[in-house]
Amino acid sequence: MEDHPLNSTSCLHIVIDLLKQRGVTLDDIADIVMFLQKNYIPDLTLEYCRESVYSVLKKREVQNALLTGIQLDIFAEEKRILPPLQAIIEADEPLYGVDEVLALAIVNLYGSIGFTNFGYVDKLKYGKLEQLNDKSAGVHTFLDDLVGAIAAAASSRIAHRQKQREECLDTPADSSPPRS
Amino acid sequence: MEDHPLNSTSCLHIVIDLLKQRGVTLDDIADIVMFLQKNYIPDLTLEYCRESVYSVLKKREVQNALLTGIQLDIFAEEKRILPPLQAIIEADEPLYGVDEVLALAIVNLYGSIGFTNFGYVDKLKYGKLEQLNDKSAGVHTFLDDLVGAIAAAASSRIAHRQKQREECLDTPADSSPPRS
Amino acid sequence: MEDHPLNSTSCLHIVIDLLKQRGVTLDDIADIVMFLQKNYIPDLTLEYCRESVYSVLKKREVQNALLTGIQLDIFAEEKRILPPLQAIIEADEPLYGVDEVLALAIVNLYGSIGFTNFGYVDKLKYGKLEQLNDKSAGVHTFLDDLVGAIAAAASSRIAHRQKQREECLDTPADSSPPRS
Amino acid sequence: MEDHPLNSTSCLHIVIDLLKQRGVTLDDIADIVMFLQKNYIPDLTLEYCRESVYSVLKKREVQNALLTGIQLDIFAEEKRILPPLQAIIEADEPLYGVDEVLALAIVNLYGSIGFTNFGYVDKLKYGKLEQLNDKSAGVHTFLDDLVGAIAAAASSRIAHRQKQREECLDTPADSSPPRS
Numbered sequence: 001m002e003d004h005p006l007n008s009t010s011c012l013h014i015v016i017d018l019l020k021q022r023g024v025t026l027d028d029i030a031d032i033v034m035f036l037q038k039n040y041i042p043d044l045t046l047e048y049c050r051e052s053v054y055s056v057l058k059k060r061e062v063q064n065a066l067l068t069g070i071q072l073d074i075f076a077e078e079k080r081i082l083p084p085l086q087a088i089i090e091a092d093e094p095l096y097g098v099d100e101v102l103a104l105a106i107v108n109l110y111g112s113i114g115f116t117n118f119g120y121v122d123k124l125k126y127g128k129l130e131q132l133n134d135k136s137a138g139v140h141t142f143l144d145d146l147v148g149a150i151a152a153a154a155s156s157r158i159a160h161r162q163k164q165r166e167e168c169l170d171t172p173a174d175s176s177p178p179r180s
Numbered sequence: 181m182e183d184h185p186l187n188s189t190s191c192l193h194i195v196i197d198l199l200k201q202r203g204v205t206l207d208d209i210a211d212i213v214m215f216l217q218k219n220y221i222p223d224l225t226l227e228y229c230r231e232s233v234y235s236v237l238k239k240r241e242v243q244n245a246l247l248t249g250i251q252l253d254i255f256a257e258e259k260r261i262l263p264p265l266q267a268i269i270e271a272d273e274p275l276y277g278v279d280e281v282l283a284l285a286i287v288n289l290y291g292s293i294g295f296t297n298f299g300y301v302d303k304l305k306y307g308k309l310e311q312l313n314d315k316s317a318g319v320h321t322f323l324d325d326l327v328g329a330i331a332a333a334a335s336s337r338i339a340h341r342q343k344q345r346e347e348c349l350d351t352p353a354d355s356s357p358p359r360s
Numbered sequence: 361m362e363d364h365p366l367n368s369t370s371c372l373h374i375v376i377d378l379l380k381q382r383g384v385t386l387d388d389i390a391d392i393v394m395f396l397q398k399n400y401i402p403d404l405t406l407e408y409c410r411e412s413v414y415s416v417l418k419k420r421e422v423q424n425a426l427l428t429g430i431q432l433d434i435f436a437e438e439k440r441i442l443p444p445l446q447a448i449i450e451a452d453e454p455l456y457g458v459d460e461v462l463a464l465a466i467v468n469l470y471g472s473i474g475f476t477n478f479g480y481v482d483k484l485k486y487g488k489l490e491q492l493n494d495k496s497a498g499v500h501t502f503l504d505d506l507v508g509a510i511a512a513a514a515s516s517r518i519a520h521r522q523k524q525r526e527e528c529l530d531t532p533a534d535s536s537p538p539r540s
Numbered sequence: 541m542e543d544h545p546l547n548s549t550s551c552l553h554i555v556i557d558l559l560k561q562r563g564v565t566l567d568d569i570a571d572i573v574m575f576l577q578k579n580y581i582p583d584l585t586l587e588y589c590r591e592s593v594y595s596v597l598k599k600r601e602v603q604n605a606l607l608t609g610i611q612l613d614i615f616a617e618e619k620r621i622l623p624p625l626q627a628i629i630e631a632d633e634p635l636y637g638v639d640e641v642l643a644l645a646i647v648n649l650y651g652s653i654g655f656t657n658f659g660y661v662d663k664l665k666y667g668k669l670e671q672l673n674d675k676s677a678g679v680h681t682f683l684d685d686l687v688g689a690i691a692a693a694a695s696s697r698i699a700h701r702q703k704q705r706e707e708c709l710d711t712p713a714d715s716s717p718p719r720s
Contacts, residue, residue: 264371
């Protein structure tokens with residue numbers, strides 16, 4: 001690990017393990033993606049949602065946001081953060097927005113169409129998000145927003161790909177750069 | 181007008197008039213703020229929501245986003261935009277995200293706690309937003325997102341002020357900068 | 361065109377043509393990328409920078425931001441925008457920030473490491489950007505920021521790929537999703 | 541402290557003390573603001589820059605970003621962060637962008653015109669920022685970006701106020717909301 005601190009393949013497995021330790025599986029996130037996209041893509045499968053979540057998790061920016069946010073959740077659980085930040089994070093203070101800031105950085109990677117989906121599931125506390133918001137089950141101030149953001153990002157990715165697939169039925173691909 | 185193109189007081193009135201011309205009153209926006217905040221602040225009045233909307237509209241960045249977005253809506257209605265953008269804006273293509281980008285710039289001015297509220301009302305199409313999404317009533321591709329963003333911003337502003345008011349009951353104000 | 365308003369391959373060619381009409385070639389942008397990255401990657405070629413610019417331009421969000429911004433520049437040149445926005449865009453008013461907002465949406469697609477590069481070339485007015493800022497050569501209020509953003513995005517893309525290449529010398533690839 | 545975890549007045553003093561402990565005074569930040577704005581406002585004083593920095597620091601979102609970022613710097617200095625994040629933050633890895641994400645959240649509060657200034661001083665490592673980047677003087681992975689962001693925000697604030705002052709010479713103020 002020391003030799004390749006930012007190797008994104010090994011980092012991917014670390015991140016997936018860390019999510020699991022904090023009680024979140026890829027299927028939990030895929031489930032939120034399914035909820036967000038099923039009305040737009042009738043034949044959508046959970047397997048396809050899961051692959052999209054997996055692709056999002058391969059991005060280094062996503063891994064970094066997850067590692068940082070979960071680390072802060074853990075420190076808050078262990079009560080090792082200095083006051084007044086310890087109390088703020090522990091209580092998931094409504095005016096503390098650093099968690100949303102990290103979440104938005106993930107959503108942004110797939111374009112602005114994901115903002116709406118992020119806000120929607122974050123407000124509804126859909127699926128796994130409800131459980132993460134139960135304060136008796138540990139501190140998940142960052143994790144709930146990050147999970148919502150990954151689901152919104154994976155949804156945007158599916159929407160963009162769906163469009164491309166529809167277009168490809170009609171259009172010959174041509175992706176070599178022109179000579180200048 | 182020519183002499184003070186960016187005078188924010190006169191610009192405020194221009195923006196309020198422009199909103200009215202496009203079918204949106206301050207009360208329409210205040211109504212969305214009320215929907216978003218009433219569960220958190222029991223004695224909230226529509227008048228207070230309206231003042232918060234008015235304060236948001238005083239900000240130059242908000243005025244600029246509104247002027248730009250509504251102008252694009254109008255050009256699209258008049259079919260004066262070059263293809264393929266004309267068709268994209270006219271249809272409010274789901275993958276066109278420039279409207280959300282302008283909206284987020286408004287929300288950001290009041291911090292990250294507004295993202296969730298923006299996404300929520302944008303998805304629900306609450307109140308006036310439903311009407312703005314009815315394609316038969318003109319092109320409002322930008323306006324619906326901008327109105328949702330102003331409502332989310334005004335809600336964040338109320339939440340921040342509510343907190344300050346609670347604190348002021350206990351704490352002596354001290355806001356002069358320290359000598360260094 | 362009418363049939364596939366958002367086909368990203370045909371849209372790519374439209375965008376490249378539009379850039380050319382407004383006086384910007386892929387090589388102009390590649391030149392800025394080279395300036396930003398040459399100190400970090402000794403064997404970097406202009407051809408590689410150009411390919412990275414081309415990849416950035418394939419993204420629909422980038423195309424949409426470009427189409428929208430250039431359209432506003434053209435309308436301002438033709439003096440068809442309503443006051444006070446006409447004067448604001450024509451003069452590239454320092455407090456008008458919608459151009460930066462669109463630019464940032466492009467930079468964000470490649471993660472937050474691009475912010476610094478965007479701000480840096482935007483302030484320096486490096487290369488083509490200096491020319492686009494010469495008010496006598498037409499209105500390019502949006503275009504200069506968009507070109508800077510594309511260059512910053514292409515630089516981020518190169519930095520991420522360079523890292524991956526370094527890692528691949530040591531690490532066996534493993535990119536299939538785990539069974540849950 | 542426990543009773544008012546988010547009281548923004550007491551939080552302000554905590555944040556100013558924390559900055560001082562980490563080697564940053566208000567004057568260090570005011571100095572960067574002066575560098576950014578002196579060409580635009582000939583009679584600008586360091587005292588005025590300092591007051592603007594102070595105003596920025598009063599915002600709760602700014603306080604939260606500072607508390608969170610500095611806490612992560614301290615944990616990294618104490619080598620208490622889990623791998624691989626410990627190595628990433630300690631080395632200020634170029635592809636780690638969470639620090640820029642927090643910085644941008646601060647800049648955004650004063651609108652998009654601050655992006656350019658943030659990127660510029662962050663790249664130049666002007667003034668105090670150079671010292672914070674010297675790895676031998678502790679871990680300041682977050683702090684350098686946050687200080688640059690506060691300076692950029694304070695600059696935007698000055699630019700907006702300067703404009704308002706110019707306008708007020710000509711325009712009668714009228715800021716009461718219209719009756720609807």
